[in-house]
Amino acid sequence: MSKINLIIKREYTTRVMKKSFILLTFLTPLLLVGMIGLIVWMGGIKDDNIKKIIVIDQTNLYKDLLKSNESYSFEYVDKQIDTYKNNPDQIKEITALLYINGDLSKNPEAAVLYSEKQVNMELKSYISGQLNKYIEEQKLAAYNIPDLKQMVEKSRTDIDLKTIKWGEGGKEKEGSAELAMIIGMITAFIIYMFIVIYGAQVMSGVVQEKTNRIVEVIISSVKPFELMMGKIIGIALVGLTQFFMWVVLTVVISMVAGSVIGKNIDADTLQQVSQMQQMGMQPTSTQNLPPELQNLFSALTGMDFVKIGGLFILYFLGGYLLYASLFAAVGSAVDNETDTQQFSMPIMLPIIFAIYAGIFSAENPDGPLAFWCSMIPFTSPIVMMVRLPFDVPAWQIILSLSILILSFLGTTWVAAKIYRTGILMYGKKITWGEMWKWLKY
Amino acid sequence: MTLLEVKNVVKQFDGHRALDGVSLEVPENSVYGLLGPNGAGKTTLIRIINCITAPDSGEVLLNGKRMTAEDVVHIGYLPEERGLYKKMKVGEQALYLAQLRGMTKKDAQKALKYWFEKFEIQTWWDKKVEELSKGMAQKVQFITTILHEPKLLIFDEPFSGFDPVNAEQLKREILELRDKGVTIIFSTHNMGTVEDLCENISLVDKAKVVLQGNVAEIRASHATNTYQILTKKALDVNGFELIESKQKNGIFESTIKKDLSDTNNLLLQRLMKQTEILSFQEILPSMNDIFIDTVTPKI
Numbered sequence: 251m252s253k254i255n256l257i258i259k260r261e262y263t264t265r266v267m268k269k270s271f272i273l274l275t276f277l278t279p280l281l282l283v284g285m286i287g288l289i290v291w292m293g294g295i296k297d298d299n300i301k302k303i304i305v306i307d308q309t310n311l312y313k314d315l316l317k318s319n320e321s322y323s324f325e326y327v328d329k330q331i332d333t334y335k336n337n338p339d340q341i342k343e344i345t346a347l348l349y350i351n352g353d354l355s356k357n358p359e360a361a362v363l364y365s366e367k368q369v370n371m372e373l374k375s376y377i378s379g380q381l382n383k384y385i386e387e388q389k390l391a392a393y394n395i396p397d398l399k400q401m402v403e404k405s406r407t408d409i410d411l412k413t414i415k416w417g418e419g420g421k422e423k424e425g426s427a428e429l430a431m432i433i434g435m436i437t438a439f440i441i442y443m444f445i446v447i448y449g450a451q452v453m454s455g456v457v458q459e460k461t462n463r464i465v466e467v468i469i470s471s472v473k474p475f476e477l478m479m480g481k482i483i484g485i486a487l488v489g490l491t492q493f494f495m496w497v498v499l500t501v502v503i504s505m506v507a508g509s510v511i512g513k514n515i516d517a518d519t520l521q522q523v524s525q526m527q528q529m530g531m532q533p534t535s536t537q538n539l540p541p542e543l544q545n546l547f548s549a550l551t552g553m554d555f556v557k558i559g560g561l562f563i564l565y566f567l568g569g570y571l572l573y574a575s576l577f578a579a580v581g582s583a584v585d586n587e588t589d590t591q592q593f594s595m596p597i598m599l600p601i602i603f604a605i606y607a608g609i610f611s612a613e614n615p616d617g618p619l620a621f622w623c624s625m626i627p628f629t630s631p632i633v634m635m636v637r638l639p640f641d642v643p644a645w646q647i648i649l650s651l652s653i654l655i656l657s658f659l660g661t662t663w664v665a666a667k668i669y670r671t672g673i674l675m676y677g678k679k680i681t682w683g684e685m686w687k688w689l690k691y
Numbered sequence: 692m693t694l695l696e697v698k699n700v701v702k703q704f705d706g707h708r709a710l711d712g713v714s715l716e717v718p719e720n721s722v723y724g725l726l727g728p729n730g731a732g733k734t735t736l737i738r739i740i741n742c743i744t745a746p747d748s749g750e751v752l753l754n755g756k757r758m759t760a761e762d763v764v765h766i767g768y769l770p771e772e773r774g775l776y777k778k779m780k781v782g783e784q785a786l787y788l789a790q791l792r793g794m795t796k797k798d799a800q801k802a803l804k805y806w807f808e809k810f811e812i813q814t815w816w817d818k819k820v821e822e823l824s825k826g827m828a829q830k831v832q833f834i835t836t837i838l839h840e841p842k843l844l845i846f847d848e849p850f851s852g853f854d855p856v857n858a859e860q861l862k863r864e865i866l867e868l869r870d871k872g873v874t875i876i877f878s879t880h881n882m883g884t885v886e887d888l889c890e891n892i893s894l895v896d897k898a899k900v901v902l903q904g905n906v907a908e909i910r911a912s913h914a915t916n917t918y919q920i921l922t923k924k925a926l927d928v929n930g931f932e933l934i935e936s937k938q939k940n941g942i943f944e945s946t947i948k949k950d951l952s953d954t955n956n957l958l959l960q961r962l963m964k965q966t967e968i969l970s971f972q973e974i975l976p977s978m979n980d981i982f983i984d985t986v987t988p989k990i
Binding site: 253256257260264462463464465466467468469470471472473674676687 | 705738741743744760763764766768769770772773774775776777778779787788790791792793832835
């Protein structure tokens, strides 16, 4: 086995075997899915109690209009409202009391809902929806025009502006600007996070080797460049491993979680749809999903995930290699971890700038800021990820990647020179000027 | 036969010259001492021999051929500032370092088993390095240095951190290695070990070799014509200089300095006339004295 492979293997295994790595790798997706699940679950909690509503209809016009369902039971009674009003025991047993004392088509305020506690929105809109629909039909019927009901039904419109992207050969893809922005921001942020976290790991790894003086022992058997690259590549593999584990685990966990509570969700959506139908809303599709979700799904299928995924890996590696070698150079130049701050600041600045440039680029993905920042190698891995879901011309991607590759070769060359001298230099306060001189040794 | 030859090596760092025309020859199968005060350029020279840094001019020959990076496999180097990965297990780490030096995993395991048994440290195999004391870690480092059976061993202050018992064990191992045909270069400040172990030395001071040669010859050449004489009676000063004299259990111990022109026999003849001589011994300067004498600026 060649020496650089040995170094990569050591860097990789010691890090992957660490408890903190294993814990973080397994817990993060669990927390992510758990949190999303918790939100969905809490939103979906249904009261098992059937709420009882007493209806006192003095007009007798709306008898049996309100049908009982899973959540509510409506009971029509022939009593006076005072029997409830003055009798707290009876009112406690019911959720609400609907009192209708006039023709609603003439006096829309003739219906009142009494309760001890404030009734929820769902009940209120359910009752008013049912009543509205009935009154509407009554009014339409009163015009005595044949087929009027159908005409009104047809005239009802619901505009939902779809965005469709024209691909090659007129192939249509449904797009979603919001989705593109979300995907862009998420991938950009992951790259940002990985560069910072794993770049810092490279730096502290180098500092440790130097302060430990292990570097003196190793450097007599391997070249400094091999040691540096072995560390950088080993840690890159750790990063990729963590990322893939997160993706796989998130998918597996959400599938498991989905199959466990899957039935519930189906029942819930079915119920929602049937409720909408009852309320007079016509679902736009035969599928039992709300329309917004359907749009999202078709937009998701419209995204080119293979391309985004592939470029994500390329930009992740390019950006990481660019910065990691600089971090390694800083690590080699200082004597202990506390001294790293002064020198890592100039490296951190462009990364932080990149994430802000990325946020602004999301609003105008083809603007000059977005374009230039996706070409400059120090910001391109982050900014280009934001732009990618908005379809960037191929020449720009190729140009930006080429610049990135050339630049990381450049920074690695510079870093290797500083590293070579730095790791064997002790007890000296290093200045920028000093590091500049090392380049020429 | 010369194993390693350093020829006129110059190394210039920013602002100062670390090595200024240093030459030395290390005979095969011997222990060679590389001495010098701190900052004299020893570590730089050793790094050049190990191909860690390149000399500005001059060359290093191994077996008469110019050394290349590939030849470093034949060298085992124990640096003065040496460390190990603290979080790694001893055995795992020793294997890793051995493989970096070009051994196969299988060979390394076999050799490590032998040395761990020899040093009676088999129980350390699964310990983390941070659990070891400094001396214990030094033993592990010593083993990893010699494991791949290099022709040339370079030890930079090998005894620092060792208690006397372990230092003695280490000395024995080093001599045993020399008897097996290994050549050893020592860099140290401990002049006692130099006298014990080294056959030849080079004393480097301010980037230059200031003293070089066989230890016994150097000591003889630094002789100050001083002798220690045990006699039954006190000596009358006649034809020599008495430096010190003391009496112990009826025996007189005197330190004297004879004139350079007189031979030992002439001195003895004079003394014999005075009293019976129990012992007569020339006092040779220790390497420590020679070292201090050589590197201290003359007024």
